[in-house]
């Protein structure tokens with residue numbers, strides 16, 4: 001019998017809640033995701049867009065946006081480059097199949113282990129993030145589907161707004177900075193309280 | 205907070221950028237001589253007023269961009285991608 005595989009980036013000793021008690025607590029959820037960055041070769045951007053549309057039924061996002069399709073998200077990161085987020089069950093397979101279908105039209109780099117995805121949500125998500133980030137995250141300025149590479153809590157981070165009735169944000173951060181970012185989010189959220197949900201272990 | 209307009213990302217806070225030097229210097233011809241290369245590497249004008257500069261949006265789209273900034277007021281008149289030219293002149 002083997003031990004269950006730990007999928008969370010964070011130590012099991014981390015608290016699952018903190019800060020003020022109440023109904024306005026923010027929710028911090030670690031997500032198990034497959035991440036693959038694709039960067040179009042010179043002059044191949046429209047080929048890349050049509051290949052990804054065919055292979056994943058996913059439309060590549062315009063600058064400053066993230067698009068959803070078939071349970072995956074395409075996040076614009078820089079001219080000619082997108083980060084594809086898919087469920088964790090597609091780890092490995094996502095980059096292999098993209099590399100095959102793109103066939104040299106783009107550089108394909110698996111970032112599943114290089115980055116971590118944290119979702120941050122709650123009634124006060126915008127004002128709490130404003131303590132860590134200089135972007136204008138108001139409903140009118142940063143709508144669902146808006147995305148930005150920026151600095152959150154002094155750390156380089158991809159920040160995008162999710163489609164949700166409650167203000168919700170996806171944060172994609174370099175793995176070695178993930179625990180720092182979690183500390184920063186929890187400290188910033190402590191005036192309202194927070195709940196943290198790490199990724200559950202895989203079955204043994 | 206000083207905002208810099210990135211041609212790819214829009215207006216962003218200055219702390220997402222690194223200053224990367226004078227965008228007006230041109231590399232001399234290979235046979236231009238030692239003095240020309242000395243000036244190219246070391247000699248800078250330090251103007252008071254409008255100046256074309258390289259900035260890198262390192263915490264955003266990672267691109268190098270050209271920015272026309274007023275060194276006196278910090279106003280930014282224009283920005284462009286690395287292969288694109290800034291407007292002719294700013295009054």
Ligand SMILES: [Zn+2]
Nearest residue numbers: 210213261265
């Ligand atoms: Zn930019």
